Amino acid sequence: MRPVSPTHEPAGREAIDVDHLSPDLTRALYRDMRTARDLDTEAIALQRQGVFPAYVSVRGQEAAQVASASALDPARDFVFPTYREMASALAYGVEMVGYMSTHRALWHGGLHDVAASRFGAVNAVVGGPVPHAVGWAVGERLRGDDGVALAYFGDGASSEGDIHEAMNFAGVFGAPVVFFCQNNQWALSVPNDRQIAGGSVSARAGGYGMPGVLVDGNDAGAVHQATAEAVARARRGEGPSVIEALTYRVEPHSTSDDPGRYRDESETERWRDRDPVTLLREALLAAGHADEAHLAEVDARAAKEAERIRDGVANAPEPDGSDLFTHVFRETTEELTRQRRTWQEEVEL
Amino acid sequence: MTELIERADTAADTPVVELSMQQAINRALSDLLTEDPEVLVFGEDVGTLGGVFRVTEGLQKEFGDKRVFDTPLAESAIMGMAVGLAMNGWRPVPELQFDGFAYPAIDQIVNQVARMNYRTRGATPMPITLRLPSFGGIQAPEHHGESLEALFAHTPGLKVVAPSDPADAYSLLLQSVRSDDPVVYMEPKARYWERRPVQLREPSDPIGTSRIVRPGRHATLIAWGAMVHRCVQVAELAAEDGVDLEVLDLRWLKPIDAAGLAASVSRTRRAVVVHEAPLTAGLGAEVATLVTENCFRDLAAPVQRVTGFDVPYPAGPLEPQYLPTIDRVLLAVQRTLEY
Secondary structure (H helix, E strand, C coil), rough: CCCCCCCCCCCCCHHHHHHHCHHHHHHHHHHHHHHHHHHHHHHHHHHCCCCCCCCCCCCCCHHHHHHCCCCCCCCCEECCCCCHHHHHHHHCCCCCHHHHHCCCCCCCCCCCHHHHHHHHCCCCCCCCCCHHHHHHHHHHHHHHCCCCCEEEEEEEHHHHHHHHHHHHHHHHHHHEEEEEEEEEEECCCHHHCCCHHHHHCHHHHHHHHCCCEECCCCCCHHHHHHHHHHHHHHHHCCCCEEEECCCCCCCCCCCCCCCCHHHHHHHHHHHHHHHHHHHHHHHHHHHHCCCCCHHHHHHHHHHHHHHHHHHHHHHHHCCCCCHHEEEEEEEHHHHHHHHHHHHHHHHHC | CHHHHHCCCCCCCCCEEEEEEHHHHHHHHHHHHHHHEEEEEEEECCCCCCCCCCCCCCCCHHHHCCCCEEEECCCCHHHHHHHHHHCCEEEEEEEECCHHHHHHHHHHHHHHHCCCHHHHCCCCCCEEEEEECCCCCCCCCCCCCCHHHHHHCCCCCCEEEEECCCHHHHHHHHHHHHCCCCCEEEEEHCCCCEEEEECCCCCCCCCCCCCCEECCCHHHHHHHHHHHHHHHHHHHHHHCCCCEEEEEECEEEEEHHHHHHHHHHHHHHHHHEEEEECCCEECCCCCHHHCCCHHHCCCCCCCEEEECCCCCCCHHHHHHHCCCCHHHHHEEEEEEEEH
């Protein structure tokens, strides 16, 4: 017996509308989604060229990421990502050469300044950073500030105990957290119906005393509106909420993965046809928020920006060997100092 | 015995008070909450109840439920929450109620707490002190008598300390909480209650300094936590037979005071390390190696280890047969003297 997943079938949702949003906002969403798409393409190419050991594509999830991150205030909020949030980072204003350096394996977590950008280090223990968001948010309320923490996680991570513990803590403490699940329907090779008992992550919110909504993750306008509402609610002191953005991982799990071994790629093709960037582009034109000339200009700038970031990360210097030791402690130990000397004498040579 | 444990370098300006370790830790937490408005104390039952060992008794009343608060029962989230609070500028002092309940939080402790400063290249320090009632000796249920020090000491990014008496419990906790590095502070439950005259002092030794509890000439007993008291008992008995044992309280299990160990064992030429944790890959192996590396020419005998056995921590009636007893330590002393 397999539970039924309430997934949106892509058929029948051929268009989105953005009439409820301001033209400035929708143009910014399009610009960032377009840039993220181009950067994603560049990153895959860098992996093929051997510059990146591996890469995890965000293709198809640009609306879920950009439209949620852009509902936050980078001056006072804080984002807790996992490892597939490149488009969120870009939309949030993170320094992207530093951020992408994690994919070149220059430094685990990335080289962007986590404190200054208010965007956490890339974290491969999916679910692990979600309780951090709750702690950060509780700390915000304790100080009397009104920042909101947004924690990204996926359908796979939704099975992790930390997610459940974090949601319960957030409910008990009334913490200003937005739990943002990008349900891309595949946790590496495992589909939703083998992952999510009951079929819905957002439906679990009620059990933790908070509202939960399921949105079309490929509809940038819908994602933005849902996130903005959850953020506003948290900022008003009304506590946490869950957003489940239903989307699809059209690329392999990572560049090392072979999805032909576990899924029917004709379904993937149907989701590729519901491309969130294309949907937003058409909606912008339909709403009169932009014309073809404007969009062509945006596309050109996006491609240039993606190339700039690509070149930056491809040419970034490798870390110095002494960085092995520098940040293990704030106050280092004699033993570590001794080992650093050993490194200098025996390894660095 | 009290005299032996009293510190030679005690400052004269603070009064001698009669305190248990549990009270000394409570006093340290109170002083820390007073001196630093960023300090937060939280965990299971630490607020209204004052902790199952009453270590946090009265703190919520004095400092309010924003500074001292109960959490739901989930150790991983308690430590994850500490990470987030630290990222937001707080100085968290979480408690995990018992040693064995640290295991559900190991992912957060090892993968997150210990590495976050490293991962972010210093952008997000983790000034977290995990208070962990530890070790055995109180005939508690399963999972209430574990010794996790080797696991924590093996984790890059963590510092680990285990006080053995009320005076040290006070000053080492001040030092741990004021440190900008994460510290696992292991409280020996079996030593919570004994009251003794102590002088509460500001920490004076750097992190990673051991302490000679009892000077001696014939061999060095090396221990931490509740085993320090046991080793002092052993030394007193041995003294009746004319054997003069030095007792070294390691205190910091990471960083380990290699120089202090070497100074003592170079003099006594013999060492016995005593711990409650199982033998294999226990911290005693690290201590023995450090002693051997640094004192090889001075050693008159191989370093002896007296430890728990490589078995799960046993139930009450078997506890005295598992933990290093006075007799077992004496036998090890005899082996090293007769080698």
